[in-house]
Each structure stands twice: as structure tokens, then as C-alpha cells.
Amino acid sequence: MKTVEDLKRLREQLQADNRIRHAAGTQIIVGMGTCGIAAGAREVLAAILDEIARLKIQDVNVTQTGCIGMCEQEVLVDVVKTDQPRISYGKVTADFVPTLISEHVINGRIVEERVIGKITK
Amino acid sequence: MKHIRSHVLVCGGTGCASSGSKKVMDVLREELEQKGLAPEVKLVETGCHGFCEMGPIMIIYPEGTFYCRVQPEDVAEIVDVHIYKGRIVNRLLYREPISHERIPNFEHMQFYKKQMRRILKNCGHINPEVIEEYIAAGGYAALGKALTEMNREQVVDEVKKSGLRGRGGAGFPTGLKWEFAKNAPGNQKYVVCNADEGDPGAFMDRSVLEGDPHRVLEGMAVCGYAMGASEGYIYCRAEYPLAIKRLNIAIKQAMDMGLLGDKIFGTDFSFHIKVKEGAGAFVCGEETALLASIEGKRGMPRPRPPFPAVSGLWGKPTNINNVETFANVPDIIVDGAAVYAAVGTEKSKGTKVFALTGKINNTGLAEVPMGISMREIIYEIGGGIPDNKKFKAVQIGGPSGGCLPEELLDLKIDYESLTAAGAMMGSGGLVVMDETTCMVDVARFFLNFTKSESCGKCTPCREGTKRMLEILTRITEGEGRDGDIELLESMAKTIKAASLCGLGQTAPNPVLSTLRYFRHEYEAHIKDKKCPAGACSKLSGYLITELCKGCGLCKKVCPVEAISGEIKGQHVIDQVKCIKCGACMAKCPFKAIIKG
Numbered sequence: 001m002k003t004v005e006d007l008k009r010l011r012e013q014l015q016a017d018n019r020i021r022h023a024a025g026t027q028i029i030v031g032m033g034t035c036g037i038a039a040g041a042r043e044v045l046a047a048i049l050d051e052i053a054r055l056k057i058q059d060v061n062v063t064q065t066g067c068i069g070m071c072e073q074e075v076l077v078d079v080v081k082t083d084q085p086r087i088s089y090g091k092v093t094a095d096f097v098p099t100l101i102s103e104h105v106i107n108g109r110i111v112e113e114r115v116i117g118k119i120t121k
Numbered sequence: 122m123k124h125i126r127s128h129v130l131v132c133g134g135t136g137c138a139s140s141g142s143k144k145v146m147d148v149l150r151e152e153l154e155q156k157g158l159a160p161e162v163k164l165v166e167t168g169c170h171g172f173c174e175m176g177p178i179m180i181i182y183p184e185g186t187f188y189c190r191v192q193p194e195d196v197a198e199i200v201d202v203h204i205y206k207g208r209i210v211n212r213l214l215y216r217e218p219i220s221h222e223r224i225p226n227f228e229h230m231q232f233y234k235k236q237m238r239r240i241l242k243n244c245g246h247i248n249p250e251v252i253e254e255y256i257a258a259g260g261y262a263a264l265g266k267a268l269t270e271m272n273r274e275q276v277v278d279e280v281k282k283s284g285l286r287g288r289g290g291a292g293f294p295t296g297l298k299w300e301f302a303k304n305a306p307g308n309q310k311y312v313v314c315n316a317d318e319g320d321p322g323a324f325m326d327r328s329v330l331e332g333d334p335h336r337v338l339e340g341m342a343v344c345g346y347a348m349g350a351s352e353g354y355i356y357c358r359a360e361y362p363l364a365i366k367r368l369n370i371a372i373k374q375a376m377d378m379g380l381l382g383d384k385i386f387g388t389d390f391s392f393h394i395k396v397k398e399g400a401g402a403f404v405c406g407e408e409t410a411l412l413a414s415i416e417g418k419r420g421m422p423r424p425r426p427p428f429p430a431v432s433g434l435w436g437k438p439t440n441i442n443n444v445e446t447f448a449n450v451p452d453i454i455v456d457g458a459a460v461y462a463a464v465g466t467e468k469s470k471g472t473k474v475f476a477l478t479g480k481i482n483n484t485g486l487a488e489v490p491m492g493i494s495m496r497e498i499i500y501e502i503g504g505g506i507p508d509n510k511k512f513k514a515v516q517i518g519g520p521s522g523g524c525l526p527e528e529l530l531d532l533k534i535d536y537e538s539l540t541a542a543g544a545m546m547g548s549g550g551l552v553v554m555d556e557t558t559c560m561v562d563v564a565r566f567f568l569n570f571t572k573s574e575s576c577g578k579c580t581p582c583r584e585g586t587k588r589m590l591e592i593l594t595r596i597t598e599g600e601g602r603d604g605d606i607e608l609l610e611s612m613a614k615t616i617k618a619a620s621l622c623g624l625g626q627t628a629p630n631p632v633l634s635t636l637r638y639f640r641h642e643y644e645a646h647i648k649d650k651k652c653p654a655g656a657c658s659k660l661s662g663y664l665i666t667e668l669c670k671g672c673g674l675c676k677k678v679c680p681v682e683a684i685s686g687e688i689k690g691q692h693v694i695d696q697v698k699c700i701k702c703g704a705c706m707a708k709c710p711f712k713a714i715i716k717g
Contacts, residue, residue: 001379002387004265007256014257020128021182021246032206049161052124061183062126064207 016058025059026105031076033067039074040093047094048077051101060105073116079104090116123160127204128182131191132245133166134331135324135363136173141192145177148196158204165254168332168367170245171486172232175215178245180227187227188213218482218504232483235502237464239472240325240448241488244332249367252374255335261380263454267343268388271454276347277303280450282458284470289315289406289443290521290547291623292469292536298440301430302348305438310350312341313415313434315443316357316364317399317406320519321570323550325474325486326444330357330364333448334371338394340447342381343454345392348440353394356411358401368396403520403574407622408441410576421578422622443548445474465491469535473546477503479553480510489534496530499553510555513654514638518547520567520574521627523634524560543634545627559656560639561646565593567631575624582625585616589632597657601647606636655716658701665692665705668713675705675714 001007030036030045041064048062070076073090077100080086087110089100096114103109131137131146146166153159170178175189179199186209188199195213202208214223215230224230238244247254255261267276281296302310314337318326330337341353357365372394375381383391397415404410405420412434414420433439449471453461462470469491475498478484482504489498495515499505506512514524523544525532532538536546554563572586589612592605613629620626636643645651652660665675671689683699686692694705706714 004269004386007261007265007380007386010253011256011259011262014253017125018128018254018257020125021185030207032208037206046123046161049123049126053122057124060124062124063183064205066206066208 019059020061025082026061027078027080028060028062028105029065029078029080030062031067031074031078032064033071033074035067035071036074036076041075043094044075044077044092044097047097048101051097055101055106057101057105070116076116081105081108086119087115088117088119089114125161125163126183127162128165129162129204130165130167130180130182130246132168132170132176132178134169134173134176134245134328135361136169137176137178138363140173140176140190142177144193145179145191145196148193149200152196152200153204156200156205158200162204165248166250167246168244168249169328169486170227171241171328171488172483173486174484180245184209185226185228187215187225187230189215218507231504232485232487232502235497236488237472237490238488239452240329240336240445240474241332241486243336244328247333249332249334250370252335252371252378252380255333259455260335260451261339261375263451264339264342264346264380265386267346267454268386268390273303273347273349276343276454279458280347280453283449283453283461284458284465284468285446285449285453285461286469286536287442288445288449288473288548290518290545292546295442295446295449298430298442299344299347301428302350302438302440305431307438309352309437310348311434311437311439312345312348312350312353313412313429313439313441314341314353314355314447315406315408315411315441316355316361317401317411318358318361318444318548319401319403319406319574320521320548320550321567322478322552323476323519323548325476325549327361327364328486329444329448329474330361331367334364334367335375336448336451337444338368338371338375338381340442340450341394342385342392343450344440344442344447346390348438350440351391351393353392354415354434355394355396356399356405356415357396358405359398360401365396365398372396402576403570404576404622404624407624410622411441412439421576422624424621445549466533466535468537473534473549475549475551477551477553479516479551480506480555480558481553482507491535492533494531494533495525498534498551499530503553506553506555510557512553513556513558514554514560514563516544516552516554516563516567516631517550518545518630519550520571521545521623521630522547522550523630524554524563524638525634526638543630543637545630557654557656559597559652559654560635560642561593561597561652562654562656564632564635565590565597568593568628571624571628575628579619579621579625581616581619582621582628585612585620586625586628588612589616589629593632596643596646597652598659599646599650599657601643601650603647605647606640606643610636661716662696662699662701663694663703663706664715665694666713666715667691668711670711670713672710674708674710678704678708680704 075092077092179188285295286292410420410422429439474488577583655661676684683695
């Protein structure tokens with residue numbers, strides 16, 4: 001390291017890696033109840049993680065949740081962007097993940113035909 | 122490659138390591154591997170969270186879930202339930218001692234909520250063995266700013282304006298100390314970090330060194346720049362092997378990155394740091410004894426002046442600060458003195474880390490703003506006294522400090538208020554005592570410590586502490602005489618006035634402060650041959666009251682057959698045979714046996 005600017009650049013790059021330990025902008029929540037898992041929630045979750053890594057998306061957290069009672073719609077995936085309602089997608093498969101990520105998470109366009117619910121706070 | 126969706130932080134501090142965190146880490150690694158979760162979950166071994174009582178501690182992000190007392194056999198459940206399915210393992214959450222509520226997130230725990238973590242900001246949240254984690258948390262920005270935007274006077278001025286005072290105990294203004302060392306003539310100067318933490322119960326310096334070693338290195342480098350020193354020493358006791366290991370790793374990483382070493386950030390400033398291991402003598406925390414020890418001589422103090430700022434290590438101008446003091450420096454430089462000084466009281470600025478131990482629910486490290494009351498620390502952060510016992514006193518400042526009674530619980534803590542109350546800030550050890558603690562015995566305990574640790578160079582300390590200990594011992598054994606209190610007071614005065622260094626000058630403090638606030642306990646021991654707390658075994662015994670139903674359980678449990686009595690009749694204890702083990706009292710179903 002030669003200059004203070006080098007340090008600053010390195011810091012910014014490193015901060016991205018640890019962002020998970022602070023509140024993030026977008027949350028992706030995968031239904032991981034018994035029903036969700038049986039319907040393939042693990043594969044969906046894995047596909048989401050792959051896609052985020054591939055597109056190098058920052059500022060997004062992936063978490064899980066339990067059964068919300070719509071078992072036949074599993075796998076359920078919710079996307080929550082800052083200051084926007086929570087959007088639930090039903091019957092999500094690994095094939096749909098790239099569309100979901102690029103449309104909703106990156107470009108903010110809700111994929112209406114797959115939405116099964118909106119929760120406003 | 123997968124996006125890392127979760128970070129699992131496992132504490133690897135000395136406290137958690139001794140309660141088994143290494144094993145937890147190993148099992149966790151295996152379990153994640155087996156379940157195929159390893160590519161999406163990052164394992165981080167951190168430094169101390171300051172809540173060692175609850176260790177091993179694990180925090181899982183992004184939720185920030187705080188699990189305590191995690192055992193290797195809990196790991197499979199955590200992986201299955203939390204990491205795989207995203208549900209919280211309720212039984213491993215922290216439970217508030219008063220409300221009995223389970224708290225999922227550490228930010229909502231009373232213990233952390235009331236704290237203001239500046240020094241300990243990174244402790245438990247970064248991996249101390251990876252310099253990148255410190256840099257990501259803003260590390261070495263202070264050194265960069267000092268070297269490229271400030272001249273040496275400005276750095277000294279900023280530290281002076283911040284109002285930072287020595288966190289090792291005496292509270293001397295740090296900026297002033299730096300200025301003396303800067304203005305002292307000489308080409309070769311030294312920065313020394315005093316990491317010889319020796320007060321019983323105090324472990325804040327160890328936690329900082331283990332949890333955030335780079336913060337201390339950075340503080341030292343800034344100091345080196347300000348005073349014109351190119352070499353630094355960290356004097357750390359060999360009993361802190363983990364701290365020493367992590368310091369050496371940190372120094373190497375900083376050297377490799379060019380953040381220590383020659384021509385830092387392309388400037389003319391070069392700074393090298395060495396770790397010197399001490400053998401753990403308490404007196405080596407005294408600055409002149411510490412310097413002698415670094416030089417390879419016997420660790421004994423010498424008279425001052427000359428002060429180390431003029432003639433210190435190898436006779437060269439030297440500035441010595443303790444670990445916590447240096448750890449304050451990066452924030453002062455980055456945020457500026459005004460922001461730093463906005464916290465605290467008129468004469469004591471910033472925060473102080475206290476080590477809470479003794480009869481308290483939440484044992485651990487609490488960093489609080491100066492000016493907070495003892496009540497807030499003990500009852501809100503500390504969660505109060507266990508077993509519904511009554512608070513009696515808090516011992517602050519270690520063997521040099523004093524005991525404060527209940528009347529002073531609302532005292533706003535700073536350097537001046539504590540000194541006025543007969544205690545001192547010291548390194549910040551807080552030992553809480555309940556109604557079962559005997560204050561004469563406490564004074565005896567601390568005097569026994571200082572007597573053993575006296576280096577023997579000067580007579581008042583060497584002989585005086587020994588004689589005072591003899592008197593205290595005889596009082597606790599019921600052999601106290603009229604005039605003992607006066608004799609203790611007169612000896613205390615002489616030892617304080619005539620001792621060579623801080624060890625002797627402050628050694629009588631525990632006696633003086635207990636005499637000031639708990640004189641009646643001394644009198645009860647000497648005149649009535651009674652220990653009001655029932656702690657001195659030679660002065661207290663067990664009695665069976667008329668609540669006795671004559672069940673005979675006490676008789677059976679007594680190991681020395683001191684109890685006699687017929688079934689359904691009143692039992693009695695033979696006070697001569699009784700060894701005061703307390704087994705009868707613990708066994709009695711009718712609470713008929715009392716101590717007195």
C-alpha cells in the first residue's frame with residue numbers, strides 16, 4: 001500500500017463483503033417450511049444465491065421464513081425493497097429465479113403474472 | 122460461486138475459548154460441509170463480545186441473532202433450524218435476568234442497549250486475525266489522516282482538545298503527556314504500550330488486544346508520528362498468550378501492507394512495533410518498573426523525576442500509555458476532538474470500559490459514557506444481584522481502589538468523583554458485593570494481593586503491607602484488639618506518603634475506604650467478635666431455631682456429627698465440633714437453621 005487513496009479503495013471494496021452484518025436494502029425471503037422444502041425451496045434458494053453472485057449484486061440479504069399457510073403455492077419467495085410493499089411470488093422454481101432477480105431485484109419491475117400477494121405495512 | 126447469504130460469528134476470545142468455542146467452531150464447520158451449506162455461509166472467528174459469562178457466544182447474520190452458551194451438541198440444531206430453515210433456536214437465546222424474556226437480537230439486550238461501544242466497537246464483530254476486516258471497519262484511516270493532512274503539532278493538539286485521559290488508572294491528560302515527549306530533546310524516542318493488565322477481575326485490555334489488535338497498533342503509530350518516535354514496544358504479560366499471538370499476527374499483516382514499517386503512506390514517517398512479553402509481576406504495570414523490565418533488568422520502580430518523557434527506555438524520551446488509551450486515539454483523529462469530547466463529563470471525556478464481576482447477573486465488559494451512575498451499570502447493564510440478595514458495596518479500581526456503599530450508587534462516575542469518594546478509576550474493574558460479603562475480609566483479600574506483589578524495594582510498602590495484613594487477618598479471626606483500627610489508619614497514612622511507587626501509595630486504599638464506609642463492621646469484629654455478614658468462618662456459626670420440626674435431616678448430613686437431638690424434638694449444634702460447612706443449612710426443609 002503506497003498512498004491513502006489505496007487504503008480508501010481497499011476499504012470500499014472490503015466493506016461490500018461485510019455489508020451483510022448491517023441492514024441491507026433489498027430482502028429476499030424464501031419459504032422454508034416443511035411444505036416449502038418439499039416443493040424444492042433449497043434448490044430455489046441455491047439458485048438465488050448463484051444468481052446474486054453471478055450478477056455481483058450488492059446490498060441484498062437472503063433469509064428464510066416458515067410456512068404461512070399457502071402450502072400449495074410453495075415455493076414462496078418474497079421480495080422486499082426499501083419503502084415498498086412486500087411482494088409474494090408463488091410456485092417459484094429455479095428456472096424463474098433469473099427473471100425474478102433481474103426484473104424485480106435489479107430493475108424494480110414487479111413480475112405481476114407470478115405475484116400471489118402484496119403485504120403493505 | 123454462491124452469494125454468501127449468512128455470516129456466523131463465533132467468539133474466539135479467551136473466555137469463550139475456555140468454555141469450548143474452538144470445538145463449537147470445528148463441529149460447525151463439519152456440519153455445514155456435510156449439509157452442503159459451506160459455500161453460502163461464512164464462518165468468522167471473532168474476538169471477545171464482553172459477555173464471557175454467557176460464552177461460547179455465536180451471532181448469526183443477517184438476522185443478528187445472539188446465541189449463548191452454545192455447546193458442540195447444539196450445533197446440529199442451529200444448522201438445521203436456523204441456517205437451513207431460517208428459524209430461531211429459542212432455547213439458546215439470552216434470557217433477561219429480571220423479565221425472564223428471551224431476546225433474539227443482541228442490540229435489544231439490556232446488557233448491550235445501555236452501552237456506548239466505541240473502543241469495543243469491533244470486538245466480537247470482526248476477525249482480529251484478518252487485517253482486511255479492520256480496514257473494512259474504517260481501520261488505519263486515522264493514521265492516513267494524521268500522516269497526510271496533519272502536522273505533528275496538530276495531532277498533539279487534537280488529542281489535547283479531546284480531553285482524553287490515561288485509562289490505566291491515574292487519569293493523566295494524554296495530550297499533555299504526548300507534548301512532553303514531543304518537546305523532549307533527542308533523536309531516538311520510544312512509544313510504549315502498557316499491556317501489563319494486572320488488577321484482579323479486570324480484563325478489558327486483554328479483550329481489546331484479542332478482539333481488535335490493529336486499533337492499538339494504529340493508536341501507537343499516531344502517537345509515534347506526533348512525538349517523533351520510530352519505534353514502539355508493547356509490554357504484554359505472558360499470561361495473555363492469545364493476545365500476544367494476535368498482536369504478532371497483526372503487526373506482521375500491517376508490515377506486509379505497508380501500514381507499519383518504513384515510509385508509511387509514502388511519507389518520511391517510519392514506525393516499527395515489537396512485543397515484549399512480561400512475566401506477570403503486578404509492579405511491572407508501574408511505568409518505571411515496566412521500562413526496566415523491557416531493558417532486561419529486574420522489574421522494579423525508580424524514583425521520578427526524571428520522568429520517562431525525558432529519560433525513559435534506555436534513557437531516551439519515552440511516552441507510555443495503556444492499551445485502552447491508545448485504542449481511543451483512532452476515533453479522536455478521524456471524528457475530531459469535538460465529536461469525541463461531546464461524550465462524558467466536564468473533566469472526563471469519552472467512554473470507559475468496565476469489567477463487571479462478582480455478585481452480579483451479567484458478568485462481562487461494559488463500555489459506558491463517563492458520567493453514568495453506578496446504579497445504571499449494576500442494575501441495568503449488569504442485571505442486578507443474583508438470588509435476590511441485597512447489594513452491599515462495589516469495589517472499583519482494583520487493589521488501588523476502594524469500596525463504595527449503597528448510598529453512593531447514584532454517583533456520576535468520573536475520575537474526580539471517584540477519587541473524592543475514596544476510590545479511583547483504576548483500570549476499571551468493578552467487583553460487586555452482596556450482603557454475604559464481609560468488608561474486612563475484602564480489605565484483607567486486596568492487601569494480601571498487594572503484599573504478595575510488592576517488589577520489596579522500599580520499606581514502607583514491603584514491611585507496611587505485611588504488617589497491615591497481619592492486623593486484618595487477626596481481626597477476621599476474632600483476635601482483633603482495641604486500637605487496631607487506629608493503628609491501621611496511621612500505618613495507611615505512612616505507607617501512602619512514603620512509598621516509592623503507585624503500588625505502595627495506593628495499597629492502603631481498600632482498607633481506608635472500607636473503614637470510611639463500613640467502620641461498624643470492623644468494630645463488630647473487634648468488640649463483639651462477630652462477623653455481621655457471616656463470612657468470617659471463625660466468627661460465625663450456625664444455629665437451629667425453634668422452627669425445627671425434628672426431622673433429623675441435618676443430623677444425617679453433618680460430616681462431623683456435631684448435631685444432636687431426638688426425632689420430632691429440637692436439634693442443637695455443638696459449636697466446638699462444628700466446622701461451619703453449611704451443609705445442615707442447605708439441607709433443612711424448614712429453613713430452621715440460620716447463620717449468625
